[in-house]
Amino acid sequence: MLYREAGDFSTTYSQDSQTFPIRFDRWRYYVVLFVAVFVIPFMINDYWVNSIFMPFLIYSIAAIGLNILVGYCGQVSLGTGGFMAVGAYACYKLMTAFPDVSMFIHVLLAGGITAAVGVLFGLPSLRIKGFYLAVATLAAQFFLVWLFNRVSWFYNYSASGQINAPERDTFGILITGPNTEAWATYLFCLIFTVFSAVVARNLTRGSVGRGWMAIRDMDIAAEIIGVNPLRAKLTAFAVSSFFVGISGALFFAVYLGAVEVGEAFGITKSFLVLFMIIIGGLGSIFGSFAGAAFLVLLPVALKVVGVDWLGWPTDIVAHLNLVIVGGLIVIFLIVEPHGLAQLWRLAKEKLRLWPFPH
């Protein structure tokens, strides 16, 4: 009875081209949204928000951003950490320079600044590709982290070299700083996550996204059928960096509150987000969520099982985590290169025909 399109007739073009054409799918989406907005905020406490929901929401945004670049446009980037740092520092400078402006605007502006930086570092992609480009983005990663470490203007000349989020609110509700409520920060991140997902989904369905995918599948052929590679690649870098910048800003301002750039936005962060989209599924918005959820939950689950139940030392669990993540990456690339999203798709196919598969 699940995922049946029988009896689901489209009578207008807009019905035919909606994001979730199957009624059951659409309702599932509304239910998830309803639960996320009206149920979860009343049930959560600080522990749940800080260890599960907020990292999940924020990494989802970063994963969506990177997925646009890597999964949809085929330009491998190892500079995600650096771009997240740009978002964080832009947000910090804006927060301290304009204390009265709403956090919404700060975060969006931080995303915009990151987009500009992303375009700048995306310029080499017009001449090089594949892992040559990956190395070029590594340059961005290391250069940006170094920049934020060395130029004291970025951290307002503070002695420790850290940046600390001051208390800021939006519509009178505290969003950043030490005295926030769990539901407020959760909802704030949720709004940006939903916004990113909707924008990304619709961009990738439209002509821009088709241009990206054409470039990914074969750039020369795409050029011949009239996709402008300059525009496609640079818009991919811009949109991707915009989302990554937003996630960086949220990661710093709402989630951590205080950040040391080399530690929070180092190369390991770039790999973490890359792993999310590999495990979740390249070229899929749902995959970005699945991957983020998986890699956020895995360490938490391991910690609960290993440290709390079995009583192992934490360092062993941390190492096991590395082994499992690395192993999973390899297994996914061998067995299911399209990630969790493909498993989900297969499950839906099966459900459509169930219980009479023939």
Add this chain to the structure above:
Amino acid sequence: MPEQFLWTIEVFLNGLMAGVLYALVALGFVLIYKASGIFNFAQGVMALFAAMTLYGIMNGQVPFAHLINAVFGTEVHYFGWNLPAILSIVLTMVVMILLAWLVQRYIFRYLVGQEPIILFMATIGLAYFLEGVGDLMWGSDIKTLDVGLPQGINLWIDETTFNAFGYGFFIDNLDIVASIVAALLVAGLVIFAQYTKQGRAMRAVADDHQAALSVGVSLNFIWILVWSLAGFVALVAGIMWGAKSGVQFSLSLIALKALPVLMLGGFTSIPGAIVGGLIIGVGEKLFEFLIGAPYLGGATENWFAYMLALLFLVFRPQGLFGEKIIERV
């Protein structure tokens, strides 16, 4: 200013020595890339793993001691022996060959014919896996590896240059040893590739997989051989870096430094890896000394290599010695 000039020369020489070590890691990359088209990101972690294993075997550590203790509540840590360095190196090499076989048998056999970028990501996964296994096996504390290599300032060079210029150059003995070892290693590899049967087969595979297959070269064997060779190079690099700055996680970041080296030298050229390594080593030391430290606040070594590679890529994407990249539709 003669003093400034002498300092610059000293920095230049030290840069050359550092470059040799970069070149060592880059060499491992080139070997695997030539033979199988896999861009092995895990090369740095392999160096780390090799150095950890060597240390563990030398000091008689029990592998997975922490895990065993945690699971069974025992208290085992050491076998209670200390092996001589040579024997430990041989045993470590056995472990690296075993690793090469496992990697080939259980990972890359299933990924033959995939896109290069997929293979690259698989090696990133492998790098994480190996790092975790290494930490589980031998513990993640920083170890000082001592296999009896000379260390400290070379007094002879110091005295000679002091007598000649009135300023003694500081050059580490270890760097000199590393350079000699690297030179021997490259010479050995070239001789192996040119004059032995397996070496010829290796070059044949690098030229054309299918043609090599059709004249009876076993691809599987060659790939295991190449991964073992890369493991050997990683072991040498691990010993050198381990003696220089301790066996620790940052060792695996050297692999990232090897990427720009390859960009400069070209992915397919062994001399390119050497020259690229030297250019990067000298370039970043000189840049730090002349521009970075006085004007930019120091620590430019972190990104200089990547920026140089970036500039290089824009103007000459195939590197100094690489084969020209031709695109066909």
